[in-house]
Amino acid sequence: MAAAVQVYSDAIRKTLEATLCLRAFPSEIIEKQSKPEIELNGYSSKTRQLVLSPIYLCRSEKEKCVIEPSINSTRISFSIKALDEVDRLIGEKFAKYLAVRADYFEILRRKPIPGYDISFLILDSHLEKYSVQGIINFIIDYVENIDKDLSDIKLNINTQARITAACFVGGLANQ
């Protein structure tokens, strides 16, 4: 299990190391404005040279990541594994809580891109404040631990539900 995550996280690390070479680049469309190219126009004929093709990294069908590099910004989106309703609930709650606190995280996109649970948006200005390796380590830490955390929470909720049920049924059985 750990080895499988390691392969996935190594792939993300190497891709991020390659894509997080950002520089300030004023928009060619909106004059005198420096906007993240990946957010501004996405993939179009006008921005073909500034926005690279997205890189998809999948650990499984439901657990995947897309890295969208551009000249002055990179968008990284993750989909959290959800096998059942409880998984989906915990994943949604986690993403929602993170999104509410997006201001504190700076590199977090307030709204994830469609089909994904959480999105990070790293701009060239972020690299002036944070070290590249630090940001990569933060994202890898997220990838490696989120799965473990969510299964831990799920396990505890299931145990709690089992004890609750046993107490109730025990009470009905007059034990």
Added chain:
Amino acid sequence: MMLIDPQNKLLQTQIMDLIMKKDPRIVVAKDYNYSCTKLQYKENGRLFLSFTCFNFNEIFSIAGNYMIDKYYKDYTKEDPDVGFHLTFSFNVQSAKEEPKIQKNATEAEKAEIQEIKLQIRAENQKLFEKVTKDFSQIRRNFYASAFEQAFDQINKGQTASKFKYQSRENEVVYAIPDQDALNIFYEISFSDNVDKTLANLIITEIIDAKKNVKMAPPISRSNYQSSILKSAFPEVQNIKVDPNSQLITMTLFKAQHFSKNIEQLSTFLQGFRQYLHYHIHASKTYLHSRIIKRISQFQRSLQLCQFEPEVEKKTEDIFTSSGVKA
């Protein structure tokens, strides 16, 4: 704060306080299901208990008299207070008075009176504890009386009648007695997605719990097409099914479940919805605290990757005797 204890803790402490201090004041405790309990100690030495809930008339018509006979026959039934459906009173002065030790009493008499005093004090304490228990669990007694009456009737070999009552705004409880069993159908409805998911999880565990609990009653998910339910309450066929609601059925048998202790069983049955709600709330609290803890860890690790702000080098101005900066 939500509690699943059959006795209302607030009322429990307040009743003892009112009786002991003989303090004429009013205590109002509101609970789920729009139920409300009011305590009032009047200067004439009577403690009044009033109770109301949104489905009062429905349940009172099923087993109201049974509840009064079983739990409140020692108290005086008064005219209901304004805004309430049921009022009982207890005469606090009915407690025995402790004898006083006279000044000219001998040592032997003093010891005897002291002993009587202790005895009376213990009796009064017992009486007040009974009042406290009966008054503080009026909500439990009221809701459980319908089940207790059915169990009693089946135990005595009488024909118990079927009943249904609205437990919440869009939830109904159906009870269908048999010769030696009672079938109960709970309609459970949660509109919030998180509540719904957690309720499903707990209900699934309750259904599976029979593997680990001895003499567990059969519990399963059901629907309005159930033949037992349809034959007892034909109107359910025309019911407009709420997509958020689900039906859970449990069958309790006379021999295994309610031949001995019907009080405990009824407490669990009347509080099933509250029990679910309480544990859903507990799971949500846990989920919240874990996520918040993890997010603060993420936040800390992100802060650690910030570059340290450059500290400006301070230069000292050194003046020589010629007045030129060095």
